[in-house]
Amino acid sequence: MRDINAFHIASADDVLTGKTTDIYFERTLRILKKRGIDSRVVAEVRAKELPLNHPWAVFAGLEYVLSMFDRLRLNITLDALDEGTIFGAGDVVLSIAGRYADFCVYETPLLGFLCQASGIATAAARCRKAAGNRELLSFGARRMHPCLAPMIDRNACIGGADGISVVASAEMLGLGPSGTMPHALILLLGDTVTATRAFREVIGKKVKCVSLIDTLGDEKFEALRVARALGKELYGVRVDTPKSRRGDLRAILSEMRWELDLNGFKHVRIYVSGGLDEGQITSLNPWADGYGVGTRISNAPVVDFSLDIVEIEGSQIAKRGKEAGAKKLVRCPQCFSRRNAPLHVTLSRCACGGVMKNIHKRFISQGRAGVKIPSVTQIRAHTLRELRRVEL
Ligand SMILES: [Zn+2]
Numbered sequence: 001m002r003d004i005n006a007f008h009i010a011s012a013d014d015v016l017t018g019k020t021t022d023i024y025f026e027r028t029l030r031i032l033k034k035r036g037i038d039s040r041v042v043a044e045v046r047a048k049e050l051p052l053n054h055p056w057a058v059f060a061g062l063e064y065v066l067s068m069f070d071r072l073r074l075n076i077t078l079d080a081l082d083e084g085t086i087f088g089a090g091d092v093v094l095s096i097a098g099r100y101a102d103f104c105v106y107e108t109p110l111l112g113f114l115c116q117a118s119g120i121a122t123a124a125a126r127c128r129k130a131a132g133n134r135e136l137l138s139f140g141a142r143r144m145h146p147c148l149a150p151m152i153d154r155n156a157c158i159g160g161a162d163g164i165s166v167v168a169s170a171e172m173l174g175l176g177p178s179g180t181m182p183h184a185l186i187l188l189l190g191d192t193v194t195a196t197r198a199f200r201e202v203i204g205k206k207v208k209c210v211s212l213i214d215t216l217g218d219e220k221f222e223a224l225r226v227a228r229a230l231g232k233e234l235y236g237v238r239v240d241t242p243k244s245r246r247g248d249l250r251a252i253l254s255e256m257r258w259e260l261d262l263n264g265f266k267h268v269r270i271y272v273s274g275g276l277d278e279g280q281i282t283s284l285n286p287w288a289d290g291y292g293v294g295t296r297i298s299n300a301p302v303v304d305f306s307l308d309i310v311e312i313e314g315s316q317i318a319k320r321g322k323e324a325g326a327k328k329l330v331r332c333p334q335c336f337s338r339r340n341a342p343l344h345v346t347l348s349r350c351a352c353g354g355v356m357k358n359i360h361k362r363f364i365s366q367g368r369a370g371v372k373i374p375s376v377t378q379i380r381a382h383t384l385r386e387l388r389r390v391e392l
Contacts, residue, residue: 009147016071018105020112025105032101042311042326045094045111051119051301056390058125058383059085059093060155061117063373065110066363074102078364081329083373084121084158084383085359086390092327092340093305095360100309107307115302117155123300124159125383127293129392130278135290137163137178139273140298152298158379160387161297173376180210180238180271180292187215192222193229200233208235210271214245220256227265236269236289243275253287278392330356336389 010020018026032038050057059081069076076098087093094114096103103110128136138156141149153161153169163178164170170177181199189195196211203209211234213222223237239256241249253270260268272284273292281291308322316324326343334354341348341356350356362370374382 007145007147009145015068015109021105021108025107029101029104032104038099038101039312040098040314041100041309042095042097043100043307043309044092044096044327045114045305045307046090046092047303047305048089049304050089051122051303054122054126056086056088056122057118057303058121058159058386059083059087059114059118060121060158060379061114062094062363064113064117064151065094066369066373068106068109068113069103069364070369072106073367074098075367076103076364077362077366079328079360079362081359082361082379082382084379084386086336086386087329088338090340091338092329092360095310095326096307097311097326111305111307115305117151117158118305119300119302120152120155120297121159121383122303123297124156124161124293125387126159126278126392127276127281127291127297128160128384129387129390130281130285131291132285134285134288135163135271136161137165137290137292138294138297139165139179139292140294140296141166141169143295143298154376156297157376158383159297160380160383161293165292175376181212183212183215183240186212192216193226196226196230196234200230205233209233210236210238210269212240213237214239214241219252220259223256223268224259224263224265227260227263227268232267234265234268236271238271238273238292240272240274240292249280250283250287253284257287282392328358328360331359332356 014020060083062080062083076096078096080094081087138153138161141152144152149166150169150172153164153166154173156164165177165179167177186192186195189198192211192213192215200209211226213219213226219239226237227234256270269289270287271290271292272288276291276293277296308318310318310324311326318324327340328343329338330341331338332350332352332354335350335352337350348356364370
């Protein structure tokens with residue numbers, strides 16, 4: 001077996017021993033020690049802007065940060081939003097109080113965990129919002145380093161994906177993997193109907209039979225041919241038509257739906273995949289019953305969080321461009337508006353008359369575990385509730 005380092009991945013131990021830090025933190029730590037500086041600080045995480053200037057994003061990746069700090073047994077206090085909570089540009093999503101020297105080298109992995117997970121959850125949530133109640137599957141593992149697949153799939157689920165395709169991810173998350181069939185199966189069996197029958201016979205009735213109908217012929221005629229051959233056994237058809245052959249995908253789907261209905265195949269669902277984003281999902285909604293989304297979710301732009309000191313030994317101080325002092329994020333349960341508020345100021349009224357509520361929770365209290373992270377399914381349910389309060 002070749003050396004695993006050929007994959008160029010750092011191990012969990014590398015993260016915990018601080019090896020995945022930026023060198024300037026290691027050098028800072030050396031200088032602080034040499035000068036005998038061991039100050040207690042409050043540092044907070046927020047993003048000045050959101051990816052693609054979207055109005056909201058979904059907070060994710062906290063479980064990774066807590067797992068890291070749990071194992072390190074650092075004497076810190078950590079407040080944060082629940083994973084799956086909607087936030088905006090400038091909102092404080094997490095704050096840490098403790099000795100700077102204890103956690104400074106972990107800034108790099110902490111931000112990396114949050115930035116990428118939140119980017120993926122946000123992209124998935126936007127697709128979820130666009131798709132409404134239609135099925136949304138995350139198919140983008142193949143666009144990313146395979147060692148990241150379970151992380152990508154977890155955060156796609158948190159954002160609202162109904163299913164994930166990678167076997168290892170499904171095992172880790174305790175979910176059943178979802179998928180249809182690749183073009184290779186139809187090419188190797190030589191015909192769409194033959195391949196779909198083989199799928200039904202070999203894979204069995206527990207797995208929904210969704211036939212890929214764009215490999216060798218016209219989408220409409222292949223869909224009808226498979227529907228006639230399989231009848232009620234056919235759950236759906238998937239269209240993954242290459243761009244060079246697409247023409248007007250909306251018109252193709254509309255025609256397919258018409259012909260399937262006309263021929264008594266109203267039960268056959270139409271799935272679409274292939275380079276989809278939330279805009280295309282919205283435009284295909286009149287005909288599609290489900291979507292397989294790849295790159296848009298797995299290669300989502302990250303949320304550019306930064307970590308900044310806002311207090312040193314109780315004195316409120318921050319760099320240029322940031323507000324000093326420990327903060328909480330308050331939100332109005334009635335109109336959903338949010339704002340950062342000084343930590344010790346008592347709760348205030350919203351312009352709409354509602355009482356603003358602190359939505360930070362204490363996940364670590366002086367080194368001891370506080371609120372526990374819920375399961376992926378519970379976090380996903382929280383995200384879906386949050387999404388009802390925002391527009392795409
Ligand atoms: Zn309000």
